[in-house]
Amino acid sequence: MNDTKGKNKRSFFEWFQDRWIAEPLFSTAIVLLLIIVLQTIVLGFDYDSIGSWFSSWLNNWINILRNNAGIGIISLGMTFVIISGGIDLAVGSTSVAIGAVIMMLIDNGPKGILANMGITGLPAFIIAIILGVGLGYGLGTGIGILITKGKIPPFIATLGAMKIFRSLTQHFMQGYNPTVPREFLQIANFKIGKFMLMPIIYWAVIAYILYYVSKRTVFGRQVIAVGSNEKAAKLSGVNVEKVKTGVYSLMGVLVAIATIIQVSRIGSMDFANAGSGYEMDAIAAAVVGGTSMSGGRGTILGTVFGMLIIAVMNNLLNLFGVPPFLREAFKGLIVVCAVLLQKKEKA
Amino acid sequence: MIVEMKNIIKSFGSNKVLKDVSLKLKGGEICALIGENGAGKSTLMNILGGVCKMDSGAIYLDGKKVDFDTPAQSLNAGIAFIHQELNLINDLPVYENMFLGRELKNKRGRLDLERMIYETEEVFKQMNVDLDPKIMVRDLDASYKQIVEICRAMMMNASIIIMDEPTTSLTEPEIKRVFSMMRMLKERGVGIIFISHKLNEVMEICERYIVLRDGCLVAEGNVSEVTTDDLARFMVGYDVRTERLSRDKNLGNEVLRLEKLTHETAYRDISLSVRAGEILGVTGLLGDGRSELFQSVFGAESILSGKIFLEREEIRINSTTQALDKGIGYLPRNRKENGIIKDMNILENASIVTWPLFAKRGVIDWIRHRKIFKKQVKELRIKMGKSTDSIDSLSGGNQQKVVLAKWLSANPKLLILDNPTQGVDVGAKEDIYDIILNLAKENIAVVVLSSEAQEVVRICDRALVMYHGVIQGEVSKETMNEHDIMRLATGGKLD
Numbered sequence: 001m002n003d004t005k006g007k008n009k010r011s012f013f014e015w016f017q018d019r020w021i022a023e024p025l026f027s028t029a030i031v032l033l034l035i036i037v038l039q040t041i042v043l044g045f046d047y048d049s050i051g052s053w054f055s056s057w058l059n060n061w062i063n064i065l066r067n068n069a070g071i072g073i074i075s076l077g078m079t080f081v082i083i084s085g086g087i088d089l090a091v092g093s094t095s096v097a098i099g100a101v102i103m104m105l106i107d108n109g110p111k112g113i114l115a116n117m118g119i120t121g122l123p124a125f126i127i128a129i130i131l132g133v134g135l136g137y138g139l140g141t142g143i144g145i146l147i148t149k150g151k152i153p154p155f156i157a158t159l160g161a162m163k164i165f166r167s168l169t170q171h172f173m174q175g176y177n178p179t180v181p182r183e184f185l186q187i188a189n190f191k192i193g194k195f196m197l198m199p200i201i202y203w204a205v206i207a208y209i210l211y212y213v214s215k216r217t218v219f220g221r222q223v224i225a226v227g228s229n230e231k232a233a234k235l236s237g238v239n240v241e242k243v244k245t246g247v248y249s250l251m252g253v254l255v256a257i258a259t260i261i262q263v264s265r266i267g268s269m270d271f272a273n274a275g276s277g278y279e280m281d282a283i284a285a286a287v288v289g290g291t292s293m294s295g296g297r298g299t300i301l302g303t304v305f306g307m308l309i310i311a312v313m314n315n316l317l318n319l320f321g322v323p324p325f326l327r328e329a330f331k332g333l334i335v336v337c338a339v340l341l342q343k344k345e346k347a
Numbered sequence: 348m349i350v351e352m353k354n355i356i357k358s359f360g361s362n363k364v365l366k367d368v369s370l371k372l373k374g375g376e377i378c379a380l381i382g383e384n385g386a387g388k389s390t391l392m393n394i395l396g397g398v399c400k401m402d403s404g405a406i407y408l409d410g411k412k413v414d415f416d417t418p419a420q421s422l423n424a425g426i427a428f429i430h431q432e433l434n435l436i437n438d439l440p441v442y443e444n445m446f447l448g449r450e451l452k453n454k455r456g457r458l459d460l461e462r463m464i465y466e467t468e469e470v471f472k473q474m475n476v477d478l479d480p481k482i483m484v485r486d487l488d489a490s491y492k493q494i495v496e497i498c499r500a501m502m503m504n505a506s507i508i509i510m511d512e513p514t515t516s517l518t519e520p521e522i523k524r525v526f527s528m529m530r531m532l533k534e535r536g537v538g539i540i541f542i543s544h545k546l547n548e549v550m551e552i553c554e555r556y557i558v559l560r561d562g563c564l565v566a567e568g569n570v571s572e573v574t575t576d577d578l579a580r581f582m583v584g585y586d587v588r589t590e591r592l593s594r595d596k597n598l599g600n601e602v603l604r605l606e607k608l609t610h611e612t613a614y615r616d617i618s619l620s621v622r623a624g625e626i627l628g629v630t631g632l633l634g635d636g637r638s639e640l641f642q643s644v645f646g647a648e649s650i651l652s653g654k655i656f657l658e659r660e661e662i663r664i665n666s667t668t669q670a671l672d673k674g675i676g677y678l679p680r681n682r683k684e685n686g687i688i689k690d691m692n693i694l695e696n697a698s699i700v701t702w703p704l705f706a707k708r709g710v711i712d713w714i715r716h717r718k719i720f721k722k723q724v725k726e727l728r729i730k731m732g733k734s735t736d737s738i739d740s741l742s743g744g745n746q747q748k749v750v751l752a753k754w755l756s757a758n759p760k761l762l763i764l765d766n767p768t769q770g771v772d773v774g775a776k777e778d779i780y781d782i783i784l785n786l787a788k789e790n791i792a793v794v795v796l797s798s799e800a801q802e803v804v805r806i807c808d809r810a811l812v813m814y815h816g817v818i819q820g821e822v823s824k825e826t827m828n829e830h831d832i833m834r835l836a837t838g839g840k841l842d
Contacts (some may be wrong), residue, residue, distance in 0.1 A: 042378060142493045147523070174767075197551075216710050216711055216713075217706075217710050217711060218702045218703050218706045218709050219709060220704060220709055221691075221695065221699070221711060222699075224688075224690060224691060225688050225691060225695075225699055227690075228688045228689060228691065229684075229688045229689065230692075231684060232679070232684070232685050232686055232687060232688050233688065233699070234647060235647060235667060235677060235679045235685050235686075236665055236667075236668065236699045236700050236753060237667045237668050237671030237698065237700050237703075238667070238668070239667075239668040241666075242668075296689075297690050312733035
């Protein structure tokens with residue numbers, strides 16, 4: 001009796017270990033669950049006052065999700081980039097560049113571009129959003145062409161782009177602080193019932209679309225093929241340059257969407273500092289979610305989990321009152337531990 | 348020094364690579380080790396060089412039994428192995444390469460550059476090599492890289508040097524330079540084992556030969572007593588092991604014609620044509636340029652000049668995607684690097700080529716792919732578990748069939764198969780031959796690139812033999828034999 005029980009236990013443990021090593025999605029889901037349980041306890045779960053506990057729990061969660069929606073969307077694009085075997089360091093700078101353009105367009109002060117042309121309100125917003133997304137697409141595609149046609153390593157190409165975009169934005173926006181019309185803030189702050197859920201909805205919808213793209217479309221699967229074995233993909237008739245460029249174009253579009261959410265959530269932008277560190281946060285989320293830096297492996301769901309792990313961890317550190325400067329150290333620790341636990345490529 | 352290898356047996360898995368091989372080499376002689384690809388030459392030398400361990404057998408140096416677990420041990424015993432892909436670091440100067448792994452240091456633990464340079468100069472002087480030790484290895488031509496490797500071996504007092512196809516990437520004058528160096532070593536009492544595919548060179552430089560075939564030593568003796576024809580015959584063997592495969596031949600119109608196609612380095616002036624329903628073999632030895640030639644046809648390699656005609660129309664192909672659109676398929680050599688994508692499952696690997704062809708608005712039609720693959724599993728006799736299993740779960744032969752399947756569903760007009768039976772077991776090999784014959788019956792023009800002369804004789808209607816980037820000769824079904832192919836492939840001519 002004892003014997004069989006021991007065997008069962010061992011085999012469950014073995015099963016668990018196998019799944020843990022074989023499936024990054026499994027391990028990240030479990031880690032996420034553990035962190036959420038910890039967070040629940042920290043928030044003072046108590047049976048008697050379950051009502052008030054639940055409302056503070058819910059508010060806390062909505063805050064977490066809303067604050068991380070922008071970077072969450074960028075990390076989804078980063079997942080595609082990393083799976084394809086690349087990296088994009090320029091996302092933060094691309095974001096301020098796009099933010100600056102959008103804000104100049106919709107500015108309702110004396111210098112506002114569209115306002116001076118007599119376009120205000122919803123039409124102005126639509127034009128600004130279309131141009132912003134178009135700019136993101138253009139900048140991303142430019143980086144992609146630099147990488148594929150110019151044969152510059154992605155790290156270098158995007159490092160260059162990062163410096164260029166940031167510097168140009170800062171230079172041209174010196175002493176100019178556009179005011180964002182209050183109506184524009186509705187994009188992110190529109191209330192459903194009592195809650196401001198819009199950023200969360202955008203994130204969820206985009207995550208679902210990208211999940212579908214990665215699983216079902218030719219582009220999504222070709223990204224994996226290119227990242228896993230570029231030569232074999234090329235010899236299978238895959239247009240490797242087009243796929244790689246496409247990944248950076250997609251990244252650009254996602255950065256634009258994240259930027260629109262960010263601008264409308266806060267209503268202003270610090271062109272010197274906004275978006276700095278986005279690239280590392282996005283890479284961290286993808287890696288914690290099981291994306292392999294050498295390409296070929298990674299999932300959209302994993303990155304969502306990865307982003308949540310980092311976000312909830314941050315929230316916990318906040319609740320515990322850990323000093324802000326120390327929090328980054330914990331973030332770094334999570335990333336390193338996540339990769340330590342993941343399946344390693346056999347040498 | 349005298350090296351003796353006795354009764355060496357070695358297998359990789361169930362594959363017996365060496366079946367009881369013995370050989371002997373004296374100092375001061377150059378001995379050729381020849382054989383077809385896969386005959387066991389490299390494995391035998393890897394055992395002598397301490398790169399891999401034998402299953403049974405013994406090695407004696409001057410009558411004393413030795414055991415090599417690592418290349419370093421073998422080197423210390425005086426055996427230097429110069430690999431085909433040279434072990435030099437391009438970004439370091441010559442003298443640092445000479446002392447790689449055994450750098451000289453001064454008393455304070457810093458690199459003693461002056462002494463390393465001085466000692467390198469001394470060795471070069473001894474060997475009559477005119478070379479500046481401070482030059483970067485990157486700036487050396489291929490023959491001087493060989494020479495630096497040889498000098499390094501000499502500096503370590505090697506008395507036996509193994510050279511694995513040292514001349515494949517060299518030009519004529521460079522080969523002369525390496526040969527004169529080898530003659531000088533011989534005079535100094537160094538024994539050299541010269542692995543080569545080029546029989547003319549064997550005749551020129553070696554005095555003894557050893558021929559391996561299928562892991563057995565089949566012939567040895569003095570080079571002066573044989574001709575290149577004899578050597579070619581030894582390599583292939585008298586007995587044709589299996590019969591030629593025949594089929595009802597029904598040749599259609601011309602599908603592919605090349606006119607004076609020339610590549611930057613790999614091949615030049617290639618003209619040929621293939622008709623629908625025909626199986627054209629293209630064969631040769633390492634470095635003959637056939638892979639590059641047909642990768643150019645497939646858009647994976649650039650061309651310098653010349654014309655490609657597909658169904659009598661001149662085409663320009665700049666990418667593999669275009670080739671696919673035009674109905675050209677290419678099964679690459681080296682399945683692991685070029686064929687399979689290990690992060691994708693069996694079904695994905697079997698369908699990647701046709702994703703864009705069958706997709707509706709960019710969405711992959713998995714139902715259709717699954718249906719096609721199910722049929723292919725039966726037709727190609729693929730042995731596997733679930734179609735969503737990892738591609739790594741299949742044996743080599745079945746992996747190759749999956750890679751083949753991805754091209755078959757694209758219905759190509761022209762299918763190029765580069766080493767289609769590489770690393771495939773005997774049963775799967777016969778299956779793949781059947782598949783190739785069936786393709787020809789379905790009026791596809793098939794080009795089989797192969798390094799196995801026997802394979803070409805068995806399945807091809809006619810074959811072109813390439814040698815150093817040019818077509819050395821053509822043989823056709825009725826008169827085709829392995830002997831002629833080997834003679835052409837080693838640079839000879841047919842009478």
